[in-house]
Amino acid sequence: MSPEEYLLPGGISINALPKISLHDHLDGGLRPGTIIELAEAIGFALPTTDESDLGQWFADQANSGSLVEYLKTFDITCAVMQTVEGLTRVAREFVEDLVADGVIYGEVRWAPEQHLTRGLTLDQTVEAVQAGIEAGIAAAAEAGHSIKIGQLITAMRHADRSLEIAELAVRHRTGGVVGFDIAGAELGFPAHNHRDAFDFLAKAFLPVTVHAGEADGLESIRGALFDGRALRLGHGVRIAEDIVVGRQDADDNTYVTLGPVAQWVRDREIALELSPSSNLQTGAIAAWGDDLLDHPFDLLYQLGFRVTVNTDNRLMSDTSLSKELALLSDAFGYDVDDLEVFQLNAAQATFLPLEEREELADAIVAGFEGV
Template identity: 80%
Template structure:
């Protein structure tokens, strides 16, 4: 059964944000577990937890994640990945993940996760991908049985601090017609540039498998440049530090006059999607150069300048959030309305790693859903 979903309403109109059709591009499988599931899976494998009550455990994750450091933030994943080392654990987590996305109004989601982190109990890389896909398909069946529809694609991820990039890229290509739609690298960004995985990116380019790269979260413009040049990234995971390549010349009461640097210009003009995750960006200190509140986030600047911004959760457990909540927070901070929300979802639809016809179908579903409000 799905966990209860908090209802978020658009200020002024009372419109349910949860009910709006949405697309999730940046959502980590090991960052979206239900606390009760962690408790039950941990009990089954004899794993000690910092808290054994589901509510207390959820609070622990949120507290630990508010460190202001990506490195510290990532340590919470030691707990979640520990209960995702068996076929049963992976299937259950993936199935509930899909259920929870659908309950929040998501009609298409790309779930990213790193198979190399799920091998400690004897599973092979291929077995982990198969287990997750089985869970995804079971979740889709559950959603369909409830009268709704959802599509899901896997983004197979390599850990950027490890040396298995090519092996994981080959894994992704083996499963490209079995649920996998793209490739990602994740983990500690600073000190681990995309070029470390150049062999993987060369292979993926030859195989025409789409790539997104975590960049512009814990490192700046050079990391983003590497994601574009070495990684051939079609999207940027977070990418918000591209704002460092934007110079504000002057502002008046109605306008902001800026100059874009070459990397920012390329990203905007080529419509390379930015997979922003507002709450997570606060927690990890990704926006520290601009402030420590959501209103300081460069999201609105990027949106107003015409960048292809998308809204995501990153890790729903760690940030105690949902896609509806992220939209509500942005609306509160910047005064966004339904038209803005629709623009964000259409940006996401255009940036999925699906075929053109499927992207157009998603856009039609989004527009129709917003027209019904």
């Protein structure tokens, strides 16, 4: 089935524009039909075996206003990703779906420690996912599409295996791994709990992104920057808590004051991996409102932060990168030039070597010039 097409005013297809995906969870991007087939093979009970109804169930469950409740949907997706066959198939289809959405480079993040219940080793899970990625890339090439994919190996912040997972990531850096991530329940599980892992990664020069500023605020972001040496912030939307917007005088002129954390993130061009639909679902923007118009995305963009647009979990949010860009365009009046800025921001923030980042930027520019 072809993905839904999203258009800018003037009829420009967002789907056809070259895009970069930085924050996209493997276990959050399964096709409902694949879940049903894999669950049947292992005897795992689902809420429904109707493909359409199952997709709607995930969207409804995820739309809770709580990150903790949102994360419970992953009990099902992870359950069907415990074998080589399951992991490889999900990874291959993941790449195929990115290609269909116009993505030319993607970083897929996932937590190997959550895929060991049927006897796989950590290394076997990484190899299985890489096999699926390579199969997806090869299928895309045969169809005339070019895409590159890198793995972000994720450790769960509520667990105590982060050093082991960091070592796993470094071990596979020549086999598809481009960086490391910490994810899971944020509040109450600070980055400094994983300082040994971050120290190891720093010594190995493996780039790090950290989920921060989603379910917790500025202290979590501070921890990601100080303890994690994060080059990107996973979501990071609550950096807006460190920004004061006020009225300066009787003429209603406004002023903006950045606190020290926001100033650092902006001035150092640390990318924000913003995921608009997900941020609404998990309550990450509750301090500002419950509508996309309330999202601080536009404030951060106008102030010069390196904002990027992401899906987070395409299944749970019933979304795609094209849809997220369309939603932002509708909410804030963005045009094709704005969308190009977001993609160039993402190109510069990838965990690729400089030369490859420049090649991505050139591809973005060429693709947008062609519309």
